[in-house]
Amino acid sequence: QKEVEQNSGPLSVPEGAIASLNCTYSDRVSQSFFWYRQYSGKSPELIMSIYSNGDKEDGRFTAQLNKASQYVSLLIRDSQPSDSATYLCAVKSGSARQLTFGSGTQLTVLP
Amino acid sequence: DVKVTQSSRYLVKRTGEKVFLECVQDMDHENMFWYRQDPGLGLRLIYFSYDVKMKEKGDIPEGYSVSREKKERFSLILESASTNQTSMYLCASSFSGSGQPQHFGDGTRLSIL
Secondary structure, eight states, rough: OOOOEEEEOOOOETTTTTTTEEEEESSSTEEEEEEEETTSSOOOEEEEOOOOEEEEEEETTEEETTTTTTEEEEEEEOOOOOGGGEEEEEEEEOOSSSSOOOOOOEEEOOO | OEEEEEOEEEEEETOOEEEEEEEEEOOOOOEEEEEEEETTTEEEEEEEEETTTEEEEEETTTTTEEEEETTTTTEEESSSSSSGGGGEEEEEEEOOSOOOOOOEEEEEEEOOO
């Protein structure tokens, strides 16, 4: 059973701080990693993808991947109240057509 | 921009009814997916399709069927709706090949009374 684990939270950070969201996965042949943001009552929205070890930056978001440790994280710099949402980690293995999703981490950014 | 359109945002049906949820994508994606999402249970895959007329069961296919007669359209069918199928239903689509993310529709909140 391929598993993707996330801390469910809730995670609270003050406005302007760095929010750090973590995800571990069990399948060593996983190749593609995605972060989705889901606001309450809305559908998931893709915000980051990462495929190689290291960091990938996009604006205030940085995704970090460490395949040896089977670990992927999302950092949100200068957190804003509008970043308050549930963040879903998703992993795709080799030839699989589907993604395996974590259960999500609920983030609250306090004004 | 990818557009995945679900036919209804909110739907109320009665127990025992046959319910159709429709999803259309405009990006010529090969893969289409149906999920349900419930509080505390996360996203659960019901069925997916990787080509016209092709389908595979996901994690929770019981009580559901699907149809994909055209590449752009993927339908979820509740053969005889039950109250435990009250949920948020999400459709997604993607290209085939490694590294391809899924793109979601807005979701259908289905209530079975």
